[in-house]
Amino acid sequence: MSQRIAFLKGHGTENDFVIVPDPENVIDLPPAAVAALCDRRAGIGGDGLLHVVRSAAHPEARAMAGRAEWFMDYRNADGSIAEMCGNGVRVFAHYLQRAGHTTAGDLAVATRGGVKTVYIAGNGDITVGMGKALLPEAEVTVSVGERSWPARNVNMGNPHAVAFVDDLAHAGNLFTPPPFSPASVYPDGVNVEFVVERSPRHVAMRVHERGSGETRSCGTGACAVAVATARRDGADPALTGVPATYTVDVPGGTLVITEHPDGEIEMTGPAVIVAEGEIDPEWLATALR
Ligand SMILES: N[C@@H](CCC[C@H](N)C(=O)O)C(=O)O
Numbered sequence: 591m592s593q594r595i596a597f598l599k600g601h602g603t604e605n606d607f608v609i610v611p612d613p614e615n616v617i618d619l620p621p622a623a624v625a626a627l628c629d630r631r632a633g634i635g636g637d638g639l640l641h642v643v644r645s646a647a648h649p650e651a652r653a654m655a656g657r658a659e660w661f662m663d664y665r666n667a668d669g670s671i672a673e674m675c676g677n678g679v680r681v682f683a684h685y686l687q688r689a690g691h692t693t694a695g696d697l698a699v700a701t702r703g704g705v706k707t708v709y710i711a712g713n714g715d716i717t718v719g720m721g722k723a724l725l726p727e728a729e730v731t732v733s734v735g736e737r738s739w740p741a742r743n744v745n746m747g748n749p750h751a752v753a754f755v756d757d758l759a760h761a762g763n764l765f766t767p768p769p770f771s772p773a774s775v776y777p778d779g780v781n782v783e784f785v786v787e788r789s790p791r792h793v794a795m796r797v798h799e800r801g802s803g804e805t806r807s808c809g810t811g812a813c814a815v816a817v818a819t820a821r822r823d824g825a826d827p828a829l830t831g832v833p834a835t836y837t838v839d840v841p842g843g844t845l846v847i848t849e850h851p852d853g854e855i856e857m858t859g860p861a862v863i864v865a866e867g868e869i870d871p872e873w874l875a876t877a878l879r
Pocket residue numbers: 605638666671672673674675676677678748749781799800801802805807808809810811
């Protein structure tokens with residue numbers, strides 16, 4: 591890989607990403623290159639990478655090209671692929687606006703989890719239509735050290751296990767993925783959220799993300815937490831006809847999540863671009879050796 595590669599760095603509630611614009615999908619980004627770029631000491635550093643590609647130019651997104659011009663080819667920090675990234679899609683939209691590919695207002699973005707509608711407000715906040723949550727019945731247990739908790743299985747396009755705890759410190763240092771059982775519920779791994787209540791309809795969470803470790807925010811995770819908390823509270827908008835809005839504090843900020851009576855979930859939060867530059871092709875070649 592010897593071509594010069596432009597990059598940007600951005601974050602959404604401090605869930606941070608290396609952004610690689612590549613409209614025609616000509617940049618080879620094997621998992622090792624993604625892991626090298628996301629390395630916080632030897633690379634640029636990030637919880638994940640947003641590869642910005644025209645849907646028509648990507649085999650996984652071509653079928654969505656008629657509905658969404660741009661495809662968010664999201665990768666975790668270890669180079670693995672995930673279906674969706676809620677914070678990432680806001681940062682992705684912010685990048686497209688900044689690059690002149692779109693204006694404020696509604697924008698459709700293709701993801702592996704389907705086409706998402708993003709609304710770019712003028713005030714810096716971005717709202718994403720995250721789709722519906724699936725709540726497959728499963729008895730899941732998550733543990734950290736001597737403690738263990740029942741967890742709610744929530745799928746937001748990607749898998750989540752939501753555990754209500756007495757104290758977020760009980761999640762420990764989260765240097766390694768919290769063990770869960772039975773393993774068969776999440777054959778491809780899982781994102782694990784630990785949640786405490788702050789006040790009615792206001793919770794706080796920590797997360798260990800599949801493929802990235804503990805991050806300071808997870809958008810799909812915050813949606814999973816909002817839905818799991820609503821059900822725990824006995825609130826189901828599909829039954830009451832009343833939308834349920836939850837404020838979810840994450841270590842890197844706050845996200846606001848609304849579940850509507852038709853099951854559609856909206857998430858609102860910020861998106862920030864921090865820097866832009868160029869990747870040294872010699873460094874990347876060395877990193878890949
Ligand atoms: N940080 C993201 C989720 C990224 C994907 C996740 N690690 C997975 O593997 O499913 C978000 O904001 O949703």
